[in-house]
Amino acid sequence: MRNINIGIIGVGTVGRSVIKILEENKEIISARAGAHLVVKKGVVKNLSKIRNISIPLSTNIQDILDDEEIDIVIELIGGVKEAYEIAKSALKNKKALVTANKAMLAYHRYDLQKIAHDIPIGFEASVCGGIPIIKALKDGLSANHILALRGILNGTSNYILTQMIQNNQDFQTSLKQAQELGYAEADPSLDINGGDAGHKLLILASLAYGIDAKPKDIIIEGIQSINADDIEFADEFGYAIKLLGIAKKQKDEIELRVHPAMIDKNKMISKVEGVMNGISVIGDRVGETLYYGAGAGGDPTASAVISDIIEIIRGKSSLMLGFEQTSQISFKLKPKEKIQSRYYIRLSVDDKSGVLAQIASILTQNNISISTFLQKEVKQKNTAKMLLATHMTTELAIKNAIDELKNLESILQDPYIIRIEDE
């Protein structure tokens, strides 16, 4: 059996797991790859950290990029700019590339595809860690038009929401717990503001539709403002609240969005709880398929990294993102303001007569009709909470209505919306 030499740039949580699994599962991995996988070098920032690994380490990235004996470069440092430079240099030096870096791919996946030509790039670990969703979209479902995809793509935010719903905890307490358990980063902003799920949805949208969108092009909202009123309302009307990445095809237009959504409690995806990830993909021929598993963590993510290495060694080569649009297959990103949904709206208002009429009038002027209405008592004097759900309307209509509502004197806090995903 031949040897394949690997260089790992970034030997942290995932890098260490890659090295450990390559060692501990080496017989089955060699049998599957038809080669011995040898980690020749690793590169880190700080050589004095204790890592309990036996491979040679350096702090010079060029030690891997310039080593002619290294066949495959694994980029596991994270971040966008430096990781992109590493990826470009690896490809220019004709080395296959494996990366788990969703942030870098959210911006540069098409740049890399262009540079790569026939040099393989694996990125299975970039979306939902151990779940093989990239291979499912690129290969398994390739006979289908993807009609819709809905995913819980970020485990940290799913853990926080699960704690809020099941244990009546508030957002801050649940976030703190996620940090104590090591699920959330010291800076958890991309987990809770939807940014991380947005990066992953953009990667999936390329595989499903060939769409080259960037984070600023799509709706990305997080879970920071969800409170107990929203959870109670959802529960009463048979919904769970999840941070969803959604892609939907309507003829040639594709809508892409990440936001908290109320979804039927009985749907399989509503039952994806805690730190787990889950994705539902509906193909026009296969129907609905579901994927569930650990979306992060050293070993699950390393499992995906190593599956890419094995695929590269086996020599299966295809365009990085599966396909490119043609004159016959050309999908466009749907403008945000044209996206349609039902909406839940939470309003904190002056508890006096005439306020409800003012609110109803603004909604009517924007062609928004109400399907459900609840008024809740609150402890503060002269304050009422109104929770309502609308029929189908557009982002533009809801945005205009919310802007007008904000200007009403009787509205005490900015209105808060959650989209309702009924389909």
Ligand SMILES: NC(=O)c1ccc[n+]([C@@H]2O[C@H](COP(=O)([O-])OP(=O)(O)OC[C@H]3O[C@@H](n4cnc5c(N)ncnc54)[C@H](OP(=O)(O)O)[C@@H]3O)[C@@H](O)[C@H]2O)c1
């Ligand atoms: N952790 C997960 O569960 C998970 C899941 C899916 C995807 N990912 C992705 O996988 C990648 C790696 O994540 P991770 O959790 O393993 O990160 P991590 O634990 O922070 O490890 C990063 C590694 O990169 C090294 N590094 C950082 N900047 C460097 C530089 N300029 N030059 C050389 N080495 C540098 C660090 O060196 P030192 O050790 O010396 O500091 C460390 O070894 C990221 O793109 C992340 O988004 C992670």
